[in-house]
Amino acid sequence: EAGVVQSPRYKIIEKKQPVAFWCNPISGHNTLYWYLQNLGQGPELLIRYENEEAVDDSQLPKDRFSAERLKGVDSTLKIQPAELGDSAVYLCASRGGNEQFFGPGTRLTVL
Amino acid sequence: GNSVTQMEGPVTLSEEAFLTINCTYTATGYPSLFWYVQYPGEGLQLLLKATKADDKGSNKGFEATYRKETTSFHLEKGSVQVSDSAVYFCALSRGGADGLTFGKGTHLIIQP
Numbered sequence: 001e002a003g004v005v006q007s008p009r010y011k012i013i014e015k016k017q018p019v020a021f022w023c024n025p026i027s028g029h030n031t032l033y034w035y036l037q038n039l040g041q042g043p044e045l046l047i048r049y050e051n052e053e054a055v056d057d058s059q060l061p062k063d064r065f066s067a068e069r070l071k072g073v074d075s076t077l078k079i080q081p082a083e084l085g086d087s088a089v090y091l092c093a094s095r096g097g098n099e100q101f102f103g104p105g106t107r108l109t110v111l
Numbered sequence: 112g113n114s115v116t117q118m119e120g121p122v123t124l125s126e127e128a129f130l131t132i133n134c135t136y137t138a139t140g141y142p143s144l145f146w147y148v149q150y151p152g153e154g155l156q157l158l159l160k161a162t163k164a165d166d167k168g169s170n171k172g173f174e175a176t177y178r179k180e181t182t183s184f185h186l187e188k189g190s191v192q193v194s195d196s197a198v199y200f201c202a203l204s205r206g207g208a209d210g211l212t213f214g215k216g217t218h219l220i221i222q223p
Contacts, residue, residue, distance in 0.1 A: 003154075035210075035211075040215065042214050043155070043213050045210035048210050050208065056209075056210065093155075101157075103154055104154040
């Protein structure tokens with residue numbers, strides 16, 4: 001069974017540029033999460049989807065961050081414009097059988 | 112709000128030593144507790160979990176007991192191996208499909 005797939009694995013951009021991350025969850029998993037992991041820290045939840053509905057986006061900085069999961073499968077997380085402080089690893093996870101399965105993450109570097 | 116505190120690393124041990132990584136939590140109600148592990152170059156993997164007080168989670172020789180009276184979920188292993196070198200995260204969930212609240216992680220280094 002394929003795991004959670006994320007792309008790209010690495011992204012380097014200049015500040016003020018837009019960036020997007022893509023996630024494909026494990027097949028059949030209705031719940032999808034985006035987490036932010038700063039260097040030396042644990043992951044922090046940004047948003048949770050149940051199918052195509054965002055049911056918890058209280059920690060998503062909505063002035064520059066947006067997310068979508070239009071068909072309830074793949075999801076995209078976008079930052080526009082990116083700031084230096086957004087340099088981090090962005091993790092996607094999906095839930096099955098009371099367990100969250102994590103993807104490898106996208107490491108973003110903002111110069 | 113919910114929070115998880117775990118001992119800071121790095122923790123350096125010799126092979127076959129006894130391991131304890133402390134984890135305490137603050138949460139309302141009765142959260143589920145987890146230990147995740149991140150091996151070098153890999154994603155987070157669930158190591159073990161416990162969903163109610165006095166439950167013991169175990170996997171790959173690691174154990175942790177859900178202690179409600181001390182709000183703790185310490186990770187232990189009797190004899191560590193070089194292959195156990197990784198970053199370990201303690202986490203909690205209020206239940207259901209809620210997101211996880213993680214500690215900062217503990218970097219474990221096992222020397223041969």
